[in-house]
Each structure stands twice: as structure tokens, then as C-alpha cells.
Amino acid sequence: MAVIEINDLSKSYRSGKAVDGVSLRVERGEIFGIAGPNGAGKTTVVECASGLRRRDGGTLRVLGLDPQSDRRELLQRIGVQLQEAALPDAIKVGEALRMYASFYDKPADWRELMDEWGLTDKRRAGFASLSGGWKQRLFIALALVGDPEVVFLDELTTGLDPSARRTTWGLVRTMRERGVTVVLVTHFMDEAEALCDRIAIIDRGRVVAEGSPDELIRRAKSDSLDNAFFALTGRETA
Structure with missing residues (x-):
């Protein structure tokens, strides 16, 4: 059953x-x-799908909306973590979760989220004092505080060291185990390959390939994908 249907989406800025x-x-x-x-164009697709940016053309349905x-109804049922997400330096972890919970009609228990995502010991820590990995863990918890059915994660692991990236991957898998549908935006193909059931590759505003990681690997090896799957990370196809 489709929870997101995007057809012929278009969006332009002054730059093109x-x-x-x-x-x-x-x-x-x-x-x-x-x-x-x-x-x-990856982030623009997510911003249009999550109601944060108006599309110029095409049709969009997320959870039928x-x-x-x-x-407004859609924002009560989805969670969003954007690439440029930030919080005030002085805000504490517990304060941020409590504040975000107040935005929703039927939020999850933010205290339980702190426990589930290992943030309880950081409850009184200010945002500025958190490492990159802890900040991303907090952003995931904030994306889940509305008890969403769909979560959009944009460039979740950019700037993290390899250990923190793999820890974050585990958190994304846990989200799916909770029954949440996850849309993961990334420019790391190893990340997409490790986490995703299916992948759409977008280049210059167009979908140039779509399929499971295995399907895209086979196509890249046969040159039918013009090695686009691997060109993004410099990986060899042989």
C-alpha cells in the first residue's frame, strides 16, 4: 500500500x-x-512532500493528503528532520523534546522517547554541548515525538565520523521496526545500499534510476545505468 505518491512533480527557483x-x-x-x-533536487522533493514548500506542478499525496x-493535518502525522536543522545552543535535550511534543495533538510520550533513544542521561545537557552523533540522535527523537506514520530524514549522517554513522544507521532500522515508513535522503550510496529497500537516484532534478540496491548494482555492472549508482561515491563496479 502506497503512503506517498508523487507524479510529475516540478519546482523552480530563480536559479533554474x-x-x-x-x-x-x-x-x-x-x-x-x-x-x-x-x-x-533531493531536498526540494522532500520539502514539497512534507508540506514545507509549495510545488509548481504535478500531484502529491502523502497518507492520502x-x-x-x-x-496542518499532514504535519500531525509525519516527522521531518532537515539537513539544516538546528536548535538554540542553550536549549536542553529534555526541554526540546517537551517543546516539540506540545506542537502535536496526540504526541508520543517524550520521556519514553528519551529512554528509547538513550538520551535520558543527556536530559539536562545543552544542545551546544552535544557531539554530532548525540545531536543526530536528538533530531531523530524530535522527528518521532509526534508519533508519526512517515518520517523524512534529510542527509542524516553528514558530518558524522564512521562510528557515529553506523550507530545512526541502527537507529534508522529501529524506526522501521516501530512500523514507521522512512524516506531517507542521502548522497552516500553506501548508506542507501545498507539501509534502503528501494532507492531512487535523482540527478539534475530528474529520476535517473530506481530499484532495489541489488537491482541498481546489477544495472551498474552491465553499464545499463551508466555506472550512475557508483559514480556518486567513486566505487568500482567490477
């Missing part, structure tokens, strides 16, 4: 067209990757 006819379908309960180089006309 960021998204040019993107069509995607995300099934309930999967981790769906949107991969591609920086500036490919239009992100523009049904924006």
Missing part, C-alpha cells in the same frame, strides 16, 4: 528548475532512499 518531472511511489513500512549528488491543501 530544481525538480523536473519527478514521479515516485513509497510503500508503507519500507525505507525508501532518495540518493544523488549535492544540488540534485495533499501537502498544500491539507498541510
